[in-house]
Amino acid sequence: MRYAGRITEWNGERGFGFVVPSGGGDRAFVHVSQFQRGSRQPVVGDLISYETLRDAKGRLTARTVRFAGQKIAVPASGTRLPGWQIALGFFLLLAVATSLGKLPILVALAYLAASLVSFTMYCLDKTAAEKGYRRTPESSLHLIDLLCGWPGGLVAQQWFRHKTAKASFQSMFWLTIFLNLGGVAWLIVSGRMQWLSSVLLGE
Structure with missing residues (x-):
């Protein structure tokens, strides 16, 4: 299930912050690595959509994050060398x-x-x-x-x-x-x- 929410805290140097779902609810930890490749750096106030799961310590974390209105990225078929x-x-x-x-x-x-x-x-x-x-x-x-x-x-x-x-x-x-x-x-x-x-x- 995907949620819509707003980033309420963001640490640009460390690349993580927190998102609160629209309409209220538990905030979730969000890391920059969970945004689509090529996305801009998040800032406080950004609207995003995301899925959630709990880590090994039971903390709520956001996964497969996209900015509001952002389309699903289609993997490029280029020749980038792994x-x-x-x-x-x-x-x-x-x-x-x-x-x-x-x-x-x-x-x-x-x-x-x-x-x-x-x-x-x-x-x-x-x-x-x-x-x-x-x-x-x-x-x-x-x-x-x-x-x-x-x-x-x-x-x-x-x-x-x-x-x-x-x-x-x-x-x-x-x-x-x-x-x-x-x-x-x-x-x-x-x-x-x-x-x-x-x-x-x-x-």
Whole structure:
């Protein structure tokens, strides 16, 4: 069953707020991830339609949210490359470069370990956003992505539908990717990567 209501509270920085149904009733928690992809940022006073369910703690939450008068989005049939394919292709490239001796194995291991940490951090932040818990600072997500964790972050964003609609976050996220790749490329070309690998391995 869909309800109509008005957003009475909204935290733009954290991406969540509360909606009260028209005519009165229990307010529901609403998160930005539940709006249709490509929707504008909500503000206090917006009229929306939504479905409800209760989370693990019995709190009422709004799902499949649409602004009043907004049509149901039809999935695009474009050729957008899923995050997991980009990440898989990158790791395959790392594997080939490592097997050919062009890249120290520590680099591939660093990307793998950091990606697992990044994926976990996004997962925990998504859960915290839905349940109203303390969030992971965006700066921490950007830092782990900068430190070789961006493949895991890219997969997590699309897997959990998290942070994909926030333009400022996406701009910084892609900047961390370019900085990371640029930094690793410089270490390889300058020969410092081999030196760093020797130091870490005690050779």
